[in-house]
Amino acid sequence: MSARSTAAAAELVVDAVTVRFAGVTALDGVSFTVGTAAIHAVIGPNGAGKSTLFNVVSGAYRPASGSVRFRGADLTRLRPHRIAGLGVARTFQNIALLASESVEENLMIGRHRLTRTGFVAAALRTPPARREDRRHRVRAREIAGFLGLGGKLDIAAGELSYGDQKRVEIARALCVEPALLLLDEPAAGMNAHETAAMGRLIRDIRDDLQIPVLLVEHDMGLVMGIADRVTVLDFGRRLADGTPAEIQHDPAVQDAYLGTDDSDSPGEGS
Ligand SMILES: Nc1ncnc2c1ncn2[C@@H]1O[C@H](COP(=O)(O)OP(=O)(O)OP(=O)(O)O)[C@@H](O)[C@H]1O
Ligand SMILES: [Mg+2]
Structure with a gap:
């Protein structure tokens, strides 16, 4: 970083x-x-x-x-x-979120670029992989809080108001730091x-x-x-x-x- x-x-x-x-x-x-x-x-x-x-x-x-x-x-x-x-992070003219996934999981997609754990270690949920995942979740929640989405992390993105969905998109872009x-x-x-x-x-x-x-x-x-x-x-x-x-x-x-x-x-x- x-x-x-x-x-x-x-x-x-x-x-x-x-x-x-x-x-x-x-x-x-x-x-x-x-x-x-x-x-x-x-x-x-x-x-x-x-x-x-x-x-x-x-x-x-x-x-x-x-x-x-x-x-x-x-x-x-x-x-x-x-x-x-x-x-360089961007949002799109049309909303591009995973509608059935929670706000938190949508934000974790943004963290993906910063994840060092390899695919196999992540799939096996090794202790280092779990620690890294926790660290990213803490940061994703912090960013959600900055955007006023702190109370909506568990809600499916598709169920949010239009304005909140736009916020999640920006939050996801911010999640790549x-x-x-x-x-x-x-x-x-x-x-x-x-x-x-x-x-x-x-x-x-x-x-x-x-x-x-x-x-x-x-x-x-x-x-x-x-x-x-x-x-x-x-x-x-x-x-x-x-x-x-x-x-x-x-x-x-x-x-x-x-x-x-x-x-x-x-x-x-x-
Ligand atoms: N992939 C493409 N293939 C062909 N023409 C394109 C393509 N993308 C944009 N254009 C053309 O380029 C010009 C600029 O389009 P662009 O989408 O960048 O405009 P814009 O300023 O974003 O407009 P809007 O305010 O409607 O979003 C337009 O004439 C458009 O039809
Ligand atoms: Mg345009």
Whole structure:
């Protein structure tokens, strides 16, 4: 865990990343930097390239050109499991939990990467394997407590409210002791009360755990309230990059959002 104790020094550099699918340029020379223990939001209308960007950072897509560097490593040369091994954790736009397993078992899946016990020793439940399992359970429960899930460890994930399921996903991502957390629309489908609670949680992840967060989110109230910096994408291009106040007053951003008539308009929330 020693490498992870330097998580606060982590920094992500996205440099001129281009991704093409047949006929579509999903990302077109996009660059930005995520600072130390910062919340960096990526916003933009539907199809702007936000999820594609996440898929490049987590290694699911390989860009046609450009690079993504994290603590000096070029992520675009690594396979997804190696990127996860560097401490880059993500949640998905759609919930991906084991619905019939308890919250605790879902979190233990997150601990798996940190487990040293071999498969055979674990299956035989040798004393060292049992000790290691106990240690991970203690930490998983601690993280559940941090997310306000302490009283729900034994409940099947599928029986929780939508907001709590989103929390379990974030808890599971935190269980890998990440050095960078990617959240894809954590407040999607939430009511105003749940969204406000999610905002406080993301802020706590930055302030208390010192983990930088790359956040894709449509809810402008949430983004402008918690982000340190915002990158705006439109048709795969970087339209603007700055503080929330700079972004809100940027004429190009206002044009792009006023030009689309979905619910993504800055300031409107969704
Ligand atoms: N695997 C793929 N194959 C082909 N085209 C894709 C693929 N993934 C994304 N695209 C296209 O790339 C563009 C960007 O999509 P992306 O999903 O990154 O947008 P987004 O900003 O996440 O949108 P949303 O807000 O709807 O989630 C879109 O035109 C999309 O159709
Ligand atoms: Mg998306």
